[in-house]
Amino acid sequence: MKRIFHFSSLALFSVLNFYFLLGVFLRSGTEPINIFLLSLLCIGMVLSLRFQLSLMYDNQVFFFEIVRAVLFVSIGAVLTFYLMIFLHLSAVISSSLIGVGASFLPSLNRKWGYATQLPPLMYCGTFVGMTSPAIASGLTFIICAGSIAGVLFVVSRNMFNGFGGKLGAVALWAVIITSFLFLFVL
Amino acid sequence: MMNSILLVSIAIFGAVFTSILSIELKQGAVRASALGSLGVALYFHFFPLVSSSYLTQNIPLIYFGSSFVGMVSPIIHPNRAQIAISAFIYSIIYLNTEGVFMKYGGRLGASAFIAISFTYGFQIALKRFKLFQYFKK
Incomplete structure (x- = not known):
């Protein structure tokens, strides 16, 4: 299995x-x-x-992990989208600003065991939030794409570990899947 | 041509600098990537006339993407030369994908991922087939 x-x-x-x-x-x-x-x-x-x-990983996925991933990726996505659309900052500035902020989250409380996972989750969300309004029809799209990205993040967590750009690839596929969903289903 | 050479150089610099920030200066991959990208983006935001509009628009983007290459773990790319090669491949992909998935979030990251996969894949192949032994003799 x-x-x-x-x-x-x-x-x-x-x-x-x-x-x-x-x-x-x-x-x-x-x-x-x-x-x-x-x-x-x-x-x-x-x-x-x-x-x-050729590598066998333990791919046991817990429901709480998915909920946490969906939550924090969506938060990163929404914040970035907000900075881009309402404060008219560029995509790179919005994403990197949220990324810098998220990178300091583990320092807030070192007792939180899962705090070290928050920066990559939120940074992945910022890439989703960088989607242009021409593609993302609104916050609903961003939240949907963020949720899918969170699920993909957990599913792929034991794959390609250490590969740079993996978070971005996950975000891109989430946006593409969401685009298809909004085009043909919703 | 000059613009392309400049963008490729910035990509290689961005990847290596992010790697140094992340590993040697122990800032972590996310902070290293975000800090460098923020600095470059803010510079061109406040001084857009320093260079042509093409460079002002593309330098922050290519640096941002190359910082993802620099986020690679030392287990995957143990030395700077491999990071530089991946950044070079990434810059080639960037320059040839200007119309592909435009305005989709994560496009730069996917390009960086493919570049690293390429370099890592050939690295494994060279080790497995022991191609370097012929050069040592």
């Missing part, structure tokens, strides 16, 4: 990343240099995935 969960989580992550690479390919054209670069990227990703597949 653990192996199936690990494999399917990895498969979902891989599909979403290759979807991004496909978008790059369609955008950049079919010149030989582009094909060469994209081929190298695909090979590199496949090699990384192969290594991740």
Whole structure:
């Protein structure tokens, strides 16, 4: 069961990343240099995935972990979106401002065992909140995307540990999934 | 051409600087990335005329994304050269994805993730196939 969960989580992550690479390919054209670069990227990703597949992690997920992740990712997303839209700050300033603030949260009370997990959660939320209003129709979209990002964060917590950009990748997929949901379902 | 070289250089600098802040200065990955990005973004916010509008718009973005490359753990990229290579790959992706998923939050992070996956994947392949032994002989 653990192996199936690990494999399917990895498969979902891989599909979403290759979807991004496909978008790059369609955008950049079919010149030989582009094909060469994209081929190298695909090979590199496949090699990384192969290594991740060979590692068995304990993927037990607790309900409280998901609730905490959804809550703090959504808070980060909403705060960033607020700074962008109502205070008219740029996306980078909004996100990094919230990120700096969140990085000091563990210092508030060192007895909180889970406090060290709050900065990455909120920083991931800031990437969701950076979504332009042209894509995000409002706070409902942001909260929905933040919730999905929180779930994806917990599901992928034992995958690609130490990889920079993983939080951003999680945020991007949450925004894409939410866009599809709002377009076709809601 | 000059703009692209400048952006690539900033990406490499951003990644290495974030790594130094995070590990050597023990600020942690999130604070290192956010602090550097905030500084660069505020600089171009208050002094937008220092450079062309293209650079004023893109330097904070490319630095922000390269700081995610710098957030990589030393277990994945034990030395600065690997971080620099990943940052270089990231900058190539950035310059070639200007129209892909524009305005979607997390796009820069996904690009950084793919760049690190690429470098890490080849690092594993080189170790597994022991390609360097031919150069040592």
